[in-house]
Structure formats: C-alpha cells, structure tokens
Amino acid sequence: MSTKNLKRYLEQRDARLKTESVEESSESCSDDDELKLQNKFLFLDIEEENGESFVGDKDNEKIVHDEQSKTFGSERKSKCKSKNRKNKKKAKKVPAEADDEMLSSSEKPLNAAGSSSKELLFEKDIFKVDMKMLSGEIEFLKILGQRTSGNQSHRRRKLCGRIVREKNTWPPLNNFGFSMEKASEQGNIWWFKFEHHSTYKVMQELFWSYASSEDHEAIHEILLEQPYHLDSLLVMAEVMRQQEDYQVSRDLIERGIFYCESNFCSHFELNNFNHRLSYDHFENRAFYLLLHQHMQNMLGRSCFETALNLAKLIYRLDSEDDPLGILLTIDVLALRAGKYEYFFQLYNTLKEPKSLDRLPNFVYSFALAHFLTYLKTNDAEELKEANDSLATAIYHFPTVIVQLLNKLNIQPNEDIEKNVYMNVLAHERESEGSKHLTKVYLSLSESLWKESETLLWLEKATLEAVSHFSEHLEELEEWKKIRKLYVGLPRNVERHGFLWNVIRNAEWTVFDPAPPLQSTSRYLSVESPRTRETHSALLRLFTSLVVNERQHIKGNEY
Numbered sequence: 001m002s003t004k005n006l007k008r009y010l011e012q013r014d015a016r017l018k019t020e021s022v023e024e025s026s027e028s029c030s031d032d033d034e035l036k037l038q039n040k041f042l043f044l045d046i047e048e049e050n051g052e053s054f055v056g057d058k059d060n061e062k063i064v065h066d067e068q069s070k071t072f073g074s075e076r077k078s079k080c081k082s083k084n085r086k087n088k089k090k091a092k093k094v095p096a097e098a099d100d101e102m103l104s105s106s107e108k109p110l111n112a113a114g115s116s117s118k119e120l121l122f123e124k125d126i127f128k129v130d131m132k133m134l135s136g137e138i139e140f141l142k143i144l145g146q147r148t149s150g151n152q153s154h155r156r157r158k159l160c161g162r163i164v165r166e167k168n169t170w171p172p173l174n175n176f177g178f179s180m181e182k183a184s185e186q187g188n189i190w191w192f193k194f195e196h197h198s199t200y201k202v203m204q205e206l207f208w209s210y211a212s213s214e215d216h217e218a219i220h221e222i223l224l225e226q227p228y229h230l231d232s233l234l235v236m237a238e239v240m241r242q243q244e245d246y247q248v249s250r251d252l253i254e255r256g257i258f259y260c261e262s263n264f265c266s267h268f269e270l271n272n273f274n275h276r277l278s279y280d281h282f283e284n285r286a287f288y289l290l291l292h293q294h295m296q297n298m299l300g301r302s303c304f305e306t307a308l309n310l311a312k313l314i315y316r317l318d319s320e321d322d323p324l325g326i327l328l329t330i331d332v333l334a335l336r337a338g339k340y341e342y343f344f345q346l347y348n349t350l351k352e353p354k355s356l357d358r359l360p361n362f363v364y365s366f367a368l369a370h371f372l373t374y375l376k377t378n379d380a381e382e383l384k385e386a387n388d389s390l391a392t393a394i395y396h397f398p399t400v401i402v403q404l405l406n407k408l409n410i411q412p413n414e415d416i417e418k419n420v421y422m423n424v425l426a427h428e429r430e431s432e433g434s435k436h437l438t439k440v441y442l443s444l445s446e447s448l449w450k451e452s453e454t455l456l457w458l459e460k461a462t463l464e465a466v467s468h469f470s471e472h473l474e475e476l477e478e479w480k481k482i483r484k485l486y487v488g489l490p491r492n493v494e495r496h497g498f499l500w501n502v503i504r505n506a507e508w509t510v511f512d513p514a515p516p517l518q519s520t521s522r523y524l525s526v527e528s529p530r531t532r533e534t535h536s537a538l539l540r541l542f543t544s545l546v547v548n549e550r551q552h553i554k555g556n557e558y
Contacts, residue, residue: 121349123319124273127312131271134163134313135254136298136306143302162270163261163313164254164294171227173262176200178228180265183281190275192268194260194283196522203229204523211235211509228259230286231511237293238510250297256290273316279323282521285512288314292324292499304337323516325496327354328437331365332444340373358482360400360434361441363393368448371457386457391465395472396479399427400438401462407442408449413459415466421476422466433486436493440502491516 132138177200183193196204203226210218211231216239222232233256240249261270269275277284295310311333315326334343347356347366356362367389374382394401398421405412416422427435449458469476489497495514497503508514 121345123350123353124316126346126349127273127316127319129271129309129312129316131162133306133309135165136301136303137165139298139303139306140301163291164257166258167251167254169251170255170258173228173259175263176203176226176228178230178259178263180263180268182265182267183278188274190267192265192275192277193281194263194277194287196283200226200229201523204231207231211511228255230256230259230290234286234289234293234511235509246297246300250294253290253293253297256286257294260287260290270313273319276319277317278520279318279321280516280518280520282512282519282523288317288324289499289511289513296499299333299336304333305339308333308337308339321492323492323495324499325492327356327359328361328440328493328496329444329500331361332441332448335365335369335372335445335448340369340376343369357396360393360397360437361445363389363396364400364441365445367393367461368445368454371454375453387461387464390458390461391468394422394462394465395469395475397434397438397483398422398476399430400441403427403438404442404449404458407446408455410455413463416462419466419469421469421480431484431486433489433493434483436489436497436502437486440493440497440500443500443502 177197178194179197180192180194183191185191203222207219207222207229210222216235219232219235222229223236226232233252237249237252237256240246240252264270277287279285279288291310291314295307295314298304298307298310308330311326311330314324315322315330330346331343334340334346343365347362350356367386370382370386370389373379374386398419402412402416402422402424405416420426427438430438449455491514494503494505498505498508498513505514
C-alpha cells in the first residue's frame with residue numbers, strides 16, 4: 001500500500017471512530033434523560049388495583065420517547081451532564097412539596113379531566129382509596145397552614161405503614177402470637193384472617209376476665225406487658241376519650257392499626273379490591289373497629305377527606321356484607337369533604353345494584369349535594385335539580401322533614417305540621433327499620449343542614465313540594481307500602497348505630513359490638529355459632545342495606 005493510500009485509510013478510520021463515539025455519547029445521554037423523565041413521577045407512588053405502577057404504562061413510555069426524540073436527540077454530552085445535575089437538584093425538592101401536590105391531586109374528581117360524568121364506573125373504581133390520605137397528617141397540616149400564616153413547611157417522619165406512621169414514643173414491635181394468613185379463595189376473591197396463637201390467646205382470655213368486670217386498671221396492666229394487645233387498646237382508647245384525653249385516645253388507636261399492618265401476610269394487598277377480611281371471623285374484628293374509630297377521630301379533627309378515604313377502605317374489606325354499615329355513613333362524609341362530584345358518581349354507580357334510592361340518607365343527601373353544588377357554581381340547573389330531588393325525597397320519606405326540623409330546633413310550618421304524611425304521628429307509625437334509618441341519618445348530617453342558606457332553601461323547597469302533594473298521592477301510597485317492609489334491624493345496621501352512639505345496649509362492648517350471629521374463631525367462647533333460620537331474600541339483601549318491596553319479612557327476626 002502506497003503512502004498516499006495509507007494516509008487516506010487512516011483519515012477515514014479516525015473519522016469513523018469519531019462518529020461512533022459521538023453517537024454512543026448521544027445514546028447514553030438519551031438513556032439518562034429518559035430515566036430522569038420517568039423518575040420524576042415515581043414519588044407519586046400511584047398503583048393500579050393489581051399493583052402495577054402507572055409509570056410503566058406503554059402510553060407513558062411512548063410519550064417519553066417522543067419527547068426525547070424532539071428535545072434531547074441532538075444534545076451534546078456536556079449539556080446532558082449539566083441537565084442531569086439540575087434534575088438531581090430538582091428531585092431533592094420533591095419530598096418537601098409532595099404533601100401539597102398529593103392533596104391537590106386528591107381533590108380532583110374520579111373522572112379524568114374532559115371525560116363525561118356518565119362514563120362507566122365499577123364498584124372498585126368508586127371505592128378506590130388514596131393511600132396517602134389515611135393517616136390524617138397531610139390534611140391536618142394543611143388545615144393548620146391555612147389558619148396560620150400559610151407556612152406549610154414541616155418535617156416528615158419515615159413512612160412505616162400504609163395507614164398510619166410509626167411514632168418514636170411507641171414501644172418496639174414484638175411478635176407475641178399474632179399473624180395473618182390466607183383463609184380461602186372464591187373465584188378471584190381471596191379471603192384473609194388474623195390469627196391468635198398461644199401467647200396472644202393467654203392475654204386475650206385474661207383480657208376477657210378483666211373486661212367482664214370492667215377492671216380498667218387490670219387492662220392497663222395488660223398493655224404494660226403486651227403494649228400491642230388490640231382489644232385492650234380499644235378499651236383504653238375509649239376510656240381516654242371519655243376522660244377527654246383525645247390525643248392519648250387517638251394514639252392508642254393508631255398504635256393498634258400499625259401493629260395490624262406490621263403483621264399483614266405477604267400475599268395480602270391493602271389496595272386490592274379482591275382481598276377481603278370477613279367480619280364473622282372474631283380475630284378480624286379488632287382491625288375493623290380500630291379503622292372505624294380512626295375514621296371517627298379524623299372526623300372529629302375536621303379531616304373530612306381522610307375520614308372519607310378510611311370509609312372507603314373499611315367498605316372494601318367486605319363490600320358484600322358491609323359489616324360496619326358504611327353505606328349509611330359515606331354520603332355524609334363525601335358532602336362534608338366537599339366531594340360532590342364523587343358523591344354523584346357513587347350514587348349513580350350503586351343506585352341499582354345496592355338500591356341506594358331506598359335509603360333515606362342517600363335520597364336527601366342527593367338533593368343537598370345538588371344545592372351545595374349550586375352554591376359553589378351558581379348554576380341554575382343545579383338548583384332546579386336540587387328542588388326536584390328534594391321533592392322526590394319528601395314523597396318517598398316524608399317524615400324525615402319534621403324530624404330534621406325538630407333536630408335543628410325549628411318550628412315546622414303549619415301546613416307541614418298538620419300533613420298526615422309528614423307529622424309526628426305519621427313518623428310514630430313508621431316501621432322500626434325506617435325510624436332507625438331516619439334517626440341515624442339525622443345524627444350524622446345535622447351539621448350539613450344548619451347553614452343559613454341551606455335552611456332557607458329547605459323551607460322554600462319543602463313548602464313547594466307539599467303544595468303538590470295532591471298530584472303525587474299514588475306515589476306517596478306506594479312508598480308507604482315499601483317502608484312497611486323495613487321490619488327489624490339487620491345486625492350490621494345495629495352495629496352501625498352502636499358505633500355512632502344512636503343505639504345503646506348494655507350487653508355489647510366497644511371491642512365486639514353487636515357480634516355476628518355466626519362467628520368463627522379458635523376460641524371456645526365464640527367458636528360455636530348460633531344457628532339461624534334461612535331468611536327471605538329481602539332480609540339477606542337488607543343485611544347489605546338493600547330493601548326489596550316484592551318480598552316480605554315475617555316478624556322481627558333480628
């Protein structure tokens with residue numbers, strides 16, 4: 001090879017190597033940038049029902065690649081390194097702003113922006129839980145920030161649980177015979193159960209002996225020895241609440257929830273709608289009751305959105321039987337949280353399968369939700385819908401109005417007071433179940449009706465509805481017959497009433513109110529279930545808070 005040819009060959013080789021080096025540098029830069037684009041969403045920790053992250057979605061990957069090709073395809077390596085350093089600095093700012101961003105995102109309606117409010121939703125969609133809105137810390141700190149100077153800076157403890165955070169003041173965790181295991185499968189539904197083993201069973205039986213004599217000092221001694229005994233935590237939390245030591249009461253409840261979380265088995269996914277816990281299994285009840293008391297605590301602190309998310313979580317644990325009667329509560333929680341669009345989605349999705357239009361709390365809350373939306377948007381259509389919905393509620397459950405006015409210490413109008421469908425005498429003639437549902441709803445929703453604008457609308461819309469009674473006599477008589485079918489109280493409705501201080505029963509306890517008539521447990525004292533007759537289809541439906549007028553109940557079986 002001549003010197004001239006050799007020189008040309010070396011020049012071509014150097015040019016080729018230089019080109020390959022630049023391409024490799026560009027590809028490395030692109031990969032890093034793609035990773036940064038994806039990682040900036042990782043702090044959201046949003047998961048689907050099956051546990052898959054939204055970040056891994058193919059559509060998101062396509063967007064990332066498109067943006068990469070448009071923006072980063074021709075960048076130099078030095079510029080990429082500089083941009084990576086900037087991204088790292090920005091990433092450090094994310095945790096400090098995460099609480100506000102998470103709260104803002106949780107305020108969005110369930111439907112995506114621009115989508116129709118009538119799009120198809122399922123029960124698992126409606127009860128999807130924002131796992132970051134369960135402890136109450138985010139919402140409470142925002143409330144404090146709004147009431148002070150707007151300073152929302154705060155330190156965040158390490159998140160050690162999905163529901164509550166571990167506190168430095170709590171005793172160290174120890175395993176003294178408490179665990180969770182998979183109980184059974186029914187199609188795609190997995191049932192789980194907590195179990196008490198030898199050491200825990202000794203403490204449980206000791207607790208029962210102390211609880212029967214209301215020896216709170218002895219129960220306190222149990223907690224000194226085993227600080228995570230769940231029923232003892234429930235009892236002492238109630239004692240502290242009655243003594244108005246609310247902070248200690250909340251702390252005991254959160255400690256119990258954290259211990260349950262720490263003992264979840266590896267297969268149990270809290271955010272999986274198909275993973276359930278049966279309330280009939282005695283050892284599962286403490287977890288239910290701890291969550292319910294935590295929900296009530298959040299309601300007491302005006303953390304309404306947190307309380308709403310906890311209600312969703314409790315319902316998901318057994319959506320078939322709804323053992324704590326969440327469907328008698330969630331409408332009020334949604335309205336107090338200002339989640340009107342969510343309430344409409346809930347009502348429209350479950351109106352048919354759960355017969356929500358047969359529950360007075362939902363039909364009156366439906367009208368109120370439209371009026372509150374009108375106050376927010378000044379949309380005349382919402383006001384018309386509110387008036388029409390309230391009229392329907394009155395025609396279906398007429399005695400609720402007088403009871404509501406009495407609850408608010410307002411003297412009813414003479415036309416209302418003398419109306420044979422609405423007055424006090426008419427209410428006394430209602431079935432036991434109908435009167436109880438009215439009492440429960442008014443005890444929970446009283447604060448929503450107290451606002452002056454709401455009262456003025458209620459008076460005007462009620463008088464308008466009453467003036468048209470003669471046009472709806474057939475409808476009034478039909479619903480009078482339907483309400484007569486509300487015979488007796490299902491166990492979950494009794495339990496719900498006890499937990500909200502509407503029902504009193506000296507035989508029930510805070511650690512096992514209104515025990516299921518059929519129970520399973522390893523303890524001899526609760527192992528033998530009481531046999532029940534095979535109830536009619538209505539009673540089985542009513543157990544899930546559904547009433548069907550085509551069936552008939554013989555007597556008060558509950």
